[in-house]
Amino acid sequence: MEIESFEGEWHGIPFDGIPAVPDGAAAFYGAFYDRLLAGGISLDPAWVRARLNLAAWIETAVLRSRAGAGAPGGTVLSLGAGLGTMEQVWLEHGYRVSVQECQASSLGPFREAHPEAPVYIGDARHVDAPPGTFDVVVLSAIEHVYDRRGYEELLHETARLLAPGGAAVMITVANLSFGGIFRGLAKRALIQARGDVRAHRVVRLGWKRTTREHLRPGLRAGLRPETLVTFDDEFRVTETLRPSAAGMLPLRPPKLAVIWSRV
Numbered sequence: 001m002e003i004e005s006f007e008g009e010w011h012g013i014p015f016d017g018i019p020a021v022p023d024g025a026a027a028f029y030g031a032f033y034d035r036l037l038a039g040g041i042s043l044d045p046a047w048v049r050a051r052l053n054l055a056a057w058i059e060t061a062v063l064r065s066r067a068g069a070g071a072p073g074g075t076v077l078s079l080g081a082g083l084g085t086m087e088q089v090w091l092e093h094g095y096r097v098s099v100q101e102c103q104a105s106s107l108g109p110f111r112e113a114h115p116e117a118p119v120y121i122g123d124a125r126h127v128d129a130p131p132g133t134f135d136v137v138v139l140s141a142i143e144h145v146y147d148r149r150g151y152e153e154l155l156h157e158t159a160r161l162l163a164p165g166g167a168a169v170m171i172t173v174a175n176l177s178f179g180g181i182f183r184g185l186a187k188r189a190l191i192q193a194r195g196d197v198r199a200h201r202v203v204r205l206g207w208k209r210t211t212r213e214h215l216r217p218g219l220r221a222g223l224r225p226e227t228l229v230t231f232d233d234e235f236r237v238t239e240t241l242r243p244s245a246a247g248m249l250p251l252r253p254p255k256l257a258v259i260w261s262r263v
Helices: 025-038 045-063 085-092 105-113 148-161 178-194 212-220
Strands: 002-007 075-079 096-101 119-121 134-140 162-172 203-209 223-231 237-241 255-262
Touching: 025 105, 045 085, 045 134, 045 162, 045 223, 045 255, 075 085, 075 148, 085 096, 085 105, 096 105, 134 148, 148 162, 148 203, 148 212, 148 223, 162 212, 212 223, 212 255
Parallel strands: 075 096, 075 134, 096 119, 134 162
Antiparallel strands: 002 203, 162 255, 223 237, 223 255
16 A cells, blocks of 8 residues: 655745645755755754664664675765765765765755765666665665655666665655554545645655565565664664564554665
8 A cells, every 4th residue: 555645844844835746856855955954944953863873773784784885985875865964974984975866955065074975966766877886775765755666666776776795775754554544545635625735734745655565666676675673763773573574554653674685
């Protein structure tokens, strides 16, 4: 099951007046980050802390353990890097980090601080890098932007970019739960009754999907799931599971990681 995801703000910035994702993710996120950075808005310390927790977990669980990424110098590609908060940590720890974004606005401060880091601006499904370039590919809260077909294309591109023995880690904050299904259907019905997404002061940010809807397209793309990990709101690990335990939808939507290896 795949349902639409609607939100009204992020970091205290309302989405009213920002082009909706159907008009193009680059336009939406570019306009949002322009507003965030131009307004001198301070990031929520809890959000920053959570990102740093996630960066530390990814390094411990994935970067250090992969062939070619177990020592400083391993190559990492971060898809949907946003502000580059996690990526700065990995650069400081000696990894060779490349970042991708659909727009350039969010990466302005990151590029000033790390002009040596390669940057890819464009659709994450079409990264201008040769096959097998990276030891690790990180997909952090990017999958929800794509519909089912687009998500599968994203995972095929991820597999293409991975070196033999490499790994991908996908982080989602939109994993679908029983409660999420009912809330999503109710919100969509209300929006349709109002006749306009913007009448409800929200925009459609993308799609929520179940854990199995992450695993199956990964397998079709040539990615073998190794581990599932759930987190609390600050990205502290709450549970580590085998992929075979993905059957039941959770009662609440956890933050979820899937670690894949290239088949």
